[in-house]
Amino acid sequence: MLKPLHDNVVLKKEKVEQVTKSGIIVTGDVQEEPDYATVVAVGEGKYVDGKLVPLTVKVNDKVVYKKYSTTTVKFDEEEYLVISEKDILAIVE
Amino acid sequence: MLKPLHDNVVLKKEKVEQVTKSGIIVTGDVQEEPDYATVVAVGEGKYVDGKLVPLTVKVNDKVVYKKYSTTTVKFDEEEYLVISEKDILAIVE
Amino acid sequence: MLKPLHDNVVLKKEKVEQVTKSGIIVTGDVQEEPDYATVVAVGEGKYVDGKLVPLTVKVNDKVVYKKYSTTTVKFDEEEYLVISEKDILAIVE
Amino acid sequence: MLKPLHDNVVLKKEKVEQVTKSGIIVTGDVQEEPDYATVVAVGEGKYVDGKLVPLTVKVNDKVVYKKYSTTTVKFDEEEYLVISEKDILAIVE
Amino acid sequence: MLKPLHDNVVLKKEKVEQVTKSGIIVTGDVQEEPDYATVVAVGEGKYVDGKLVPLTVKVNDKVVYKKYSTTTVKFDEEEYLVISEKDILAIVE
Amino acid sequence: MLKPLHDNVVLKKEKVEQVTKSGIIVTGDVQEEPDYATVVAVGEGKYVDGKLVPLTVKVNDKVVYKKYSTTTVKFDEEEYLVISEKDILAIVE
Amino acid sequence: MLKPLHDNVVLKKEKVEQVTKSGIIVTGDVQEEPDYATVVAVGEGKYVDGKLVPLTVKVNDKVVYKKYSTTTVKFDEEEYLVISEKDILAIVE
Numbered sequence: 270m271l272k273p274l275h276d277n278v279v280l281k282k283e284k285v286e287q288v289t290k291s292g293i294i295v296t297g298d299v300q301e302e303p304d305y306a307t308v309v310a311v312g313e314g315k316y317v318d319g320k321l322v323p324l325t326v327k328v329n330d331k332v333v334y335k336k337y338s339t340t341t342v343k344f345d346e347e348e349y350l351v352i353s354e355k356d357i358l359a360i361v362e
Numbered sequence: 363m364l365k366p367l368h369d370n371v372v373l374k375k376e377k378v379e380q381v382t383k384s385g386i387i388v389t390g391d392v393q394e395e396p397d398y399a400t401v402v403a404v405g406e407g408k409y410v411d412g413k414l415v416p417l418t419v420k421v422n423d424k425v426v427y428k429k430y431s432t433t434t435v436k437f438d439e440e441e442y443l444v445i446s447e448k449d450i451l452a453i454v455e
Numbered sequence: 456m457l458k459p460l461h462d463n464v465v466l467k468k469e470k471v472e473q474v475t476k477s478g479i480i481v482t483g484d485v486q487e488e489p490d491y492a493t494v495v496a497v498g499e500g501k502y503v504d505g506k507l508v509p510l511t512v513k514v515n516d517k518v519v520y521k522k523y524s525t526t527t528v529k530f531d532e533e534e535y536l537v538i539s540e541k542d543i544l545a546i547v548e
Numbered sequence: 549m550l551k552p553l554h555d556n557v558v559l560k561k562e563k564v565e566q567v568t569k570s571g572i573i574v575t576g577d578v579q580e581e582p583d584y585a586t587v588v589a590v591g592e593g594k595y596v597d598g599k600l601v602p603l604t605v606k607v608n609d610k611v612v613y614k615k616y617s618t619t620t621v622k623f624d625e626e627e628y629l630v631i632s633e634k635d636i637l638a639i640v641e
Numbered sequence: 642m643l644k645p646l647h648d649n650v651v652l653k654k655e656k657v658e659q660v661t662k663s664g665i666i667v668t669g670d671v672q673e674e675p676d677y678a679t680v681v682a683v684g685e686g687k688y689v690d691g692k693l694v695p696l697t698v699k700v701n702d703k704v705v706y707k708k709y710s711t712t713t714v715k716f717d718e719e720e721y722l723v724i725s726e727k728d729i730l731a732i733v734e
Numbered sequence: 735m736l737k738p739l740h741d742n743v744v745l746k747k748e749k750v751e752q753v754t755k756s757g758i759i760v761t762g763d764v765q766e767e768p769d770y771a772t773v774v775a776v777g778e779g780k781y782v783d784g785k786l787v788p789l790t791v792k793v794n795d796k797v798v799y800k801k802y803s804t805t806t807v808k809f810d811e812e813e814y815l816v817i818s819e820k821d822i823l824a825i826v827e
Numbered sequence: 828m829l830k831p832l833h834d835n836v837v838l839k840k841e842k843v844e845q846v847t848k849s850g851i852i853v854t855g856d857v858q859e860e861p862d863y864a865t866v867v868a869v870g871e872g873k874y875v876d877g878k879l880v881p882l883t884v885k886v887n888d889k890v891v892y893k894k895y896s897t898t899t900v901k902f903d904e905e906e907y908l909v910i911s912e913k914d915i916l917a918i919v920e
Binding site: 549550551552553554556558589591595598619621623630 | 770782783787790791798800801819820822823824825826827
């Protein structure tokens with residue numbers, strides 16, 4: 270298992286197909302790769318002025334994040350992304 | 363639905379045509395793409411010195427924003443932009 | 456109307472011709488485009504240490520600003536510039 | 549022995565082969581070089597507001613780190629990486 | 642007149658010829674353009690920790706400044722430079 | 735003698751040959767130039783919040799440092815490196 | 828005379844030839860231009876937390892400085908360098 274440090278978050282990319290109404294549309298084009306992923310692990314938070322501030326996202330949240338802000342890690346035959354929570358933009362509800 | 367984190371804002375681009383007097387003129391040229399969009403969701407704000415400062419823009423505000431400061435997200439057959447409020451320049455009234 | 460957020464200012468470019476003595480000389484050359492504009496709207500200011508600091512420039516001020524620090528916005532058949540007040544260099548009196 | 553200063557950490561790269569289920573899969577491709585390494589020494593920490601904050605990672609932790617954030621050092625016929633702890637993203641458990 | 646904002650300073654470039662002993666030598670070469678100018682107007686200063694700190698340079702000071710840190714403004718048939726005082730390096734006495 | 739200012743440190747590069755077991759292996763290849771050097775002088779430290787914080791490294795320490803963070807100085811027929819202590823990564827013991 | 832502002836320092840480059848034992852060796856090669864210079868004037872210091880901190884270097888100190896951190900100024904038939912004290916690395920004693 271990957272246990273993120275500080276304010277890092279481990280994500281697993283969604284493998285979604287074209288879906289309609291209340292689903293997510295993803296084109297197969299490389300340049301339009303979706304910025305959706307599911308949170309699989311969160312760090313313990315960040316110390317701000319000597320106080321631990323826990324993260325906002327939780328495991329299983331679907332999130333939108335900034336492209337090019339992730340580090341790709343292969344683990345147990347799966348590919349994960351590690352990202353700082355500040356580069357997570359929104360939760361998909 | 364996209365629920366923005368922190369000081370992020372979700373925008374939906376206006377599909378406006380050429381309009382006159384008290385409307386908005388938009389040329390169809392790609393290089394002059396309008397910087398107008400409508401706020402569809404706002405984050406809960408940003409902690410400054412341990413105090414949550416809510417955002418200034420509200421849902422349904424028409425806003426002008428900095429180009430190249432957005433992340434494009436497709437959701438439910440629609441395209442949205444996510445942007446930090448600091449890159450929103452003005453409200454169109 | 457464009458209502459600037461925070462410390463942003465909305466400017467309207469002067470369309471000045473060659474003028475002499477106590478006027479402003481502007482060459483028609485694109486590379487020497489004037490850095491003069493008139494303030495048409497100002498933001499409510501910026502919070503510094505929890506206190507709102509209002510802007511220094513006022514509506515109708517003619518100002519000199521840093522090139523390449525503006526976002527161009529078309530509104531109501533007119534073109535405006537939005538700029539942070541920190542990039543306004545001087546007032547023309 | 550390499551004794552890291554401040555918040556630096558000395559890592560030794562894993563020489564792992566393709567492993568399955570609860571192991572780590574590493575392709576032999578240079579561009580997909582694994583970002584796994586084992587902590588072999590940690591600095592004494594970083595002074596924040598005059599207080600020494602010890603590091604989070606410990607010797608023998610397997611860690612994932614940001615590529616291109618390391619300095620390679622040869623010592624005693626072995627190759628080590630030195631990295632600031634802020635560029636260590638997660639612990640592999 | 643140009644009234645600089647904040648910590649900005651308006652300069653007028655010296656048109657000096659080759660002068661000897663206690664004068665200033667300027668080669669006519671474009672790449673060796675002099676970094677001398679005369680202060681013609683100064684901003685009211687900068688707020689540091691809520692206190693207005695006035696500028697150090699005064700009108701009529703001859704100053705040396707960092708190249709490429711100025712904005713050129715034409716006004717009343719003359720060319721001026723606007724610069725932040727932090728980019729003024731020395732006063733010529 | 736070179737007396738470093740503030741948090742700077744003067745280093746002298748090791749001219750080590752290939753050594754085995756508990757020595758240091760250095761290839762003669764330019765691209766693999768060793769990042770080892772011996773401290774020959776240290777600055778008096780850095781003022782943090784008005785208090786002088788002395789440096790951690792001492793004269794005669796063998797250190798590993800970030801490449802490209804040094805300034806080379808020739809003095810008394812010898813070549814030295816000057817570096818800020820923050821770019822020294824580890825002490826070789 | 829050049830009177831440096833704030834934490835700036837005026838330097839005059841040494842025109843040293845090849846010297847041996849307790850002298851300074853300088854090759855004539857442009858790429859190995861010496862980083863030695865003599866301090867000819869110092870600024871009054873820098874305000875840190877509202878307190879004026881005077882500079883460490885004094886007139887007549889021989890100093891080593893970071894290349895590419897200087898502004899060259901011609902004055903009275905001589906060439907000087909202006910540099911911020913933070914880019915002066917060491918005093919040659």
